[in-house]
Amino acid sequence: MLGPGLGALHADARPTLIVGIETRGLVLGPITALHLGVGFVEIRKDRRIVGEYRGPAADPLLRAATPPEYQDGGLTLVVPGRLFRPGDRVLLVDEWIETGAQASAVRRMVTEAGAEWIGAAVVVDACAPHVRARLDVRGLLTEDDLPA
Incomplete structure (x- = not known):
């Protein structure tokens, strides 16, 4: 049920490619893409x-860092550049979004590759209104929907 639910959040944008950030995005992303x-x-x-990626030198990794205050010092996200094509309509799928730091980093990589960012489909949307609007975040639930 999660794949169809997450996929429906941005169905109007007709994504052509789903991305997911390790760890939970690597579970939720494929079931949404499959659907x-x-x-x-x-x-x-x-x-x-x-040390793990051994792709051709002509296939550089795209890298984007989160701000230093994210997760006690930030982190860098990476993906082989060949996996995005100009014209791809990219949707990020994840379980939770709060600051938008990782989604913003992914958006920069998508744009650098010449693809189009559609937005983020998440199980729980816990972000501020300005983050939601900037990244086009849509959630199955909001943080307020969860019991205290």
């Missing part, structure tokens, strides 16, 4: 990919 019949791209955290 929509589109491709999936995993976004890794730099600490996990160093």
Whole structure:
């Protein structure tokens, strides 16, 4: 039920590619992509990919950092650049969004690759209105929907 639910949040934008950030995004993203019949791209955290990626030199990694105050010092997200194509309509799928730091980093990579950012579909939207508007965040639930 999560794949169809998350996919419906931005169905009007007709995504052609779903991205998910490790760890939970790597579970929710593929089930949403499968439901929509589109491709999936995993976004890794730099600490996990160093030394693992052995792609061709002509396929550089796209990198985008979160602000230093995010997660006690920030982090860098990475993805092989060849996985995005100009004309892709990219939707980020994740379980929770609060500050929008990771989503903003992914958006920068998507834009750098020449693809189009559609927005973020999340299970729980806990972000401020200005973050929601800037990133086009849509959630199945808000933080206020959860029991205290």
